[in-house]
Amino acid sequence: MEQIKNIVFDFGGVLIDWNPVYLYRKIFKDQAETEHFLNNVCTYQWNVLQDAGRPLAEATAEKQQEFPAYKDEIAMYYGRWAEMLGGEIIENSRLVKPLSEKYNTYGLTNWSAETIPVAIERYGFFNYLKGMVVSGEEKLVKPDPKLYYILLDRFNLNPDETLFIDDNAHNIDTAGLLGFQTIHFTPDMDLEEVLTEMGIL
The missing domain is CATH 3.40.50.1000 (HAD superfamily/HAD-like)
Known part of the structure; x- marks a missing residue:
């Protein structure tokens, strides 16, 4: 060696x-809703695409079109990203x-x-x-x-x-x-x- x-x-x-839960537990009323959002909407796999160089604004807009009911919460993922630290x-x-x-x-x-x-x-x-x-x-x-x-x-x-x-x-x-x-x-x-x-x- x-x-x-x-x-x-x-x-x-x-x-x-770093953990998105730190942000979203402030936003959703209960743990189940937080888990649903991070497992089905703004997922770990989705975030990796931005780690691979996709622009945050593009990723956010696409995800908001996919899940319009969560438009505001999706915007917070990178809009309030520092709160995940x-x-x-x-x-x-x-x-x-x-x-x-x-x-x-x-x-x-x-x-x-x-x-x-x-x-x-x-x-x-x-x-x-x-x-x-x-x-x-x-x-x-x-x-x-x-x-x-x-x-x-x-x-x-x-x-x-x-x-x-x-x-x-x-x-x-x-x-x-x-x-x-x-x-x-x-x-x-x-x-x-x-x-x-x-x-x-």
Whole structure:
């Protein structure tokens, strides 16, 4: 195993707590209505299309035509998007600065190009990244290998020397096939402990 020189973070679910429920539980009267809306109207799969580069205004207008009864609620998805940010996952995000002093740190994220500036402005850990690849800017989403190759080429990284941390198993699988060292982060994991055991921290 090659010595680690680079660490690449996914953002949502690893460093940032993002969940549409944070917004819609303020809008709908009960949990069942919130779940219905997010499972059938503004779904996770629909949001991924915007992560892949589709303009937010276009996505919103199409969805409003499809579900006119929810026109106002659909407009809120990106109109009040910042309210979906639950904050930093602080036990992980506080590791970025010390890691950046020993390694080259980067981001590889599925995120809309139109909303990522909100997160960058809000969270200080972005200051410690040498660079990032944002799916919405590249019009590709993980786990498409092409997005990983953009990261490797742009920053001249060797995957054997690069540790990739993501909470999505499919994204981790692709990284592993491409030769990255990986950590599949789960909510019950102590990332600091894992990195310490690996001799990284």
